[in-house]
Amino acid sequence: MQVNRGPAADDEDRRERDRATFTNAARRAQIVDAAIETIADLGYAGASFARIADRAGLSSTRLISYHFAGKDDLTAEVLRMIQARFADVVRPKVAAQTTARGTLNAFLDANIEFLRTNRSHLVSMVEIARSASLVRRIAPADRGRTGADLAGLEQLLREGQRSGEFGEFDPAVLAVFVLSLRNAVVDAYARRPDLDLDAYARELRQLVNRATAGPATR
Amino acid sequence: MQVNRGPAADDEDRRERDRATFTNAARRAQIVDAAIETIADLGYAGASFARIADRAGLSSTRLISYHFAGKDDLTAEVLRMIQARFADVVRPKVAAQTTARGTLNAFLDANIEFLRTNRSHLVSMVEIARSASLVRRIAPADRGRTGADLAGLEQLLREGQRSGEFGEFDPAVLAVFVLSLRNAVVDAYARRPDLDLDAYARELRQLVNRATAGPATR
């Protein structure tokens, strides 16, 4: 039941009104950003409203409840925000490609670049995705959001096979694997910010390319 | 004033006294097993003492606090138990191998087998490792335990390169990647127990072998 009634009120009018007002949007963004940092730092379970409010410099957690319908709503918004920024980086790089392999490599590179410039974003995303997989409380819509990469990747792999660029493998499984490798880099970087990201990027590229290599390439 | 510490009291006398008594060990094992199941089911964050006690059929969480110094201690014991059973499966398979590639494949196969027969164990292990990576509360000693596989794997990869069986790659990074792929299989299986584990096993083997392939193989 949806009650007292910050601007988070309804799904329909939120779009219209909420985003409209400047202060409101700014506050929301401020909270979302603080949430992203906090999740990246302490994990999803550790990111309590109190901790988020703390980081955002808010006087009370009430302000979060005011701007978001609940923790799930905040999480969904966090995911939306991350995905949007992520797409800004990834999409242009990917769109510029004509071959499946080019697209695949562009995707990997874009991930690394996004990780480098927006570390907490990608760390948060991975962390949320993980928690969401066990705790089933995320809305179907946002669950889809989490899985968007996966579906797209699988399709890309399938196309590469059809065009003869890629070799033999199970596209559904390999998509899972490729994402898990991406996540491994994110994890490692989350744990040690002084990580040699370039080395990981190189190995990631090499590994994925070997995994997808066609007969000709080998 | 020093009151009721339970057998978990000190690290030194624990060894001596605890292990000695039979009932005690049985209770501990019962709790650890319940913890493993609970973690596999609800995640590390979801595995509260209450939930573990529930599954173990204990009337109060007090019994857990009695047998373990705290949640970290229980977690450490869980890890120890899993690792022990894991080693029982993996070590003989690995020991029978003479080549680096043989060892690597044996390791992968053993993992899959262990996952198939002890699903909750491996799921728990991965879950704990992940949580521990963000929340830094695990004792250094046990952190090492989590990383045992990693170190061994890296060494194996390095040896394979030295012997010429394996191609070029960064052994430290690839070790991380290989484990992350293993974990991906575990994750997928945790989410959907009806998973086609064989398909994942095949792809895992293929992927890892391609990643380590030497010039001759290619």
Added chain:
Amino acid sequence: MQVNRGPAADDEDRRERDRATFTNAARRAQIVDAAIETIADLGYAGASFARIADRAGLSSTRLISYHFAGKDDLTAEVLRMIQARFADVVRPKVAAQTTARGTLNAFLDANIEFLRTNRSHLVSMVEIARSASLVRRIAPADRGRTGADLAGLEQLLREGQRSGEFGEFDPAVLAVFVLSLRNAVVDAYARRPDLDLDAYARELRQLVNRATAGPATR
């Protein structure tokens, strides 16, 4: 410093200014109506500003606070509104009667009719009266309002006795009882809108007439 008090500010100028402006009155009525529905639906305790605003289609509870000095003020207005509409139905019916018994039956019938046509109004009224009896937060003036029926009824019973139409009973107590029977019908109808209201009406009439029957009648 005196800031933004809204039209509800003082008791004196409210009358003058408020009622004057048309929009204002319309808004107030809209809120009061939403409050009535909400109370009837969720009970007095469940009728939070948020829920009322929801039903009224308001974007924030602020509008309620703006038009009413507080929850008690809104409740009082709700009561006033209900009572006014109730009087519109009851008074003419009652006024047309010449005997005490006729008046009594007309009162009962009018209650049933009002319940049938304005279910939420009577349900709300009963609900508020009940809550107000335990939680003493209603202004004395409005407490009287709740008891208006009671006093009138008692007087009617007394007159019927004096005229010889009614038998022997304690008029003060019977007034309480008659209203409680009326409330029982309201309660039952509130719980099950598919109630056979006619059956209840018949029984109510019969019961009250037997209770007040004079020696001759028996």
Added chain:
Amino acid sequence: MQVNRGPAADDEDRRERDRATFTNAARRAQIVDAAIETIADLGYAGASFARIADRAGLSSTRLISYHFAGKDDLTAEVLRMIQARFADVVRPKVAAQTTARGTLNAFLDANIEFLRTNRSHLVSMVEIARSASLVRRIAPADRGRTGADLAGLEQLLREGQRSGEFGEFDPAVLAVFVLSLRNAVVDAYARRPDLDLDAYARELRQLVNRATAGPATR
């Protein structure tokens, strides 16, 4: 989900273990009694854990959560306790009767007596029944508990009609009315402890007897 794990743990073993230990039972009873007083005083909505703990002289509300699975559980226990004590008073009086009218009057008298000696109990019961009717959160089992009187009363009325002791009326409806009259007495007494309970008792008896009077009686 049922977690941490006071003695309230499961429904099955609660019976066995809980009640067994003396201290535990005493605490539970203490809390239940405080809850009864609080509900009678402030209404169901006003009876927060904090207020109950206050009245019971507990240091924190946590003790309530420890002994009861939640507010619903406490409420159910309150109902159970009241009903038990109520039955102790009513049942023997009712059982001693041979006629339907005798039973009916005994029931009414017993209610008045119980109200006189255990005011807060009956007040609480009525208050809970009311809240439960609007807020649908009470377990079906306890909902039945609330309605037990009603069903029994209806049956009694029906029997009295069959035996010719009672006149014509709708037994289901009259049962509702009779209970509502009882509740009216309770309400009145709750509001004014200095009430002339005898007068109310007399009128209640008279009213109900007139309502059920057979042709011969009239």
Added chain:
DNA sequence: TATGAATGAGCCTTCATTCAT
């Protein structure tokens, strides 16, 4: 070896209301 009893801190959410345009 086991437990019953209790606890302080923290969780998210909801409450009516106020400050400032």
Added chain:
DNA sequence: AATGAATGAAGGCTCATTCAT
């Protein structure tokens, strides 16, 4: 005439842990 923004207090509940047998 209306709103956007914010708030302190309280709500029930769950956490791992401790005191006392």
